[in-house]
Amino acid sequence: MTDTTSPYVAATAQPLAPEPGFRDYVRLLKPRVMSLVIFTAIAGMLAAPSAPHPVIAFAALICIAVGAGAAGALNMWYDADIDAEMDRTRGRPVPAAGVEPETARDIGIGLSLLSVAMLGVVANPAAAAMLAFTIFFYAVIYTMWLKRWTPQNIVIGGAAGAFPPVIAWLAATGEMALAPWLMFAVIFLWTPPHFWALALWRAREYRQVSVPMLPVVAGERATRRQILAYTLVLSPVAVALAFTDAGGPFTLAASLVLSLRFVQGALAIVRRDEGAAQADGYRTEKRVFGFSIVYLFAIFAALIADAGLAAMIGPLDWPVLF
């Protein structure tokens, strides 16, 4: 006789939930965002005047990357409800791969504690404190508070993504200087035009889940003007970075040429209206969004190139104005 009331039978009779694989847990840490974090942190570390031991530098970068990933996991835990509703985020591991939101939260908290404690041991307490603040800023200030409350969410929340070069500089030197804060300013000012270019063609989805992105709240016209305004403010800051301890001829050339192209792209966006954008499937907006990624990578690659140049031929006779 079969005992149909057995909890085992009842449990096995139910359809199996999707079983998340290791790759799904890695995706929880937002590897694409992490790659940007690692790259800007490498630039911050190499541009710093004193170089730590390679093992220490590597371990510090791992800590910063894991901290950023932990913040991403916390973001996926808190945003699980709206991620399931939007095309852009529907494929994330919580809505799509069966990772439980509570698991994402626990991984986020665990990796946050681990990365901050490790950075404190590997580098110094100041860098660890800055990493802890960055995780708090992204997970609590941006994700839990600003994102669903104000159209300025991206502007203020963008600061979280701008901290990695500052943390890396602190980890390398233990001291603060103007150069890492200019790197911070470049990423901070770059985030709104980068994200709003995307938000223009995703506005319908944000409206659907009641996230007050600028195109939803202020309209596409205002968003286009804001993209241009931020790009115009970003350009001189990027050029100023070239005239710091961290800068050099590569940074100057990259910031001048790329900023000019970024402003041209923003002007093209501002000259269009919603009708024209819809007619060609937001071609210009998508192009500027793609270019903005190249822009940031290229500026920080130029900083790395300048650090390499200084390491090869010694200190350059280069005007340091800031």
Place this chain on the structure above:
Amino acid sequence: MAQMTMRRDHELHHRRRGRNLGVLVMLIGLVVMLFAITIVKMPQAGGTVGNPSASQAGGWGAEDFAAPFTPEPEGATQ
């Protein structure tokens, strides 16, 4: 008599195995990194074993470990 038959792994087993292997690789990486950090940090802490501040308070420093192997100065036993 029922015969035991080999059963092909379900896709679920592959995923679990992949997950376990991934965790294993991560843990080995963490151990290797901690070991490398320790090796690099030891000379920076003046070769101090344990709490770096302990040697200043009369704890065990590198000199305590080096002492038994340090050749005695000539004539010291005379």
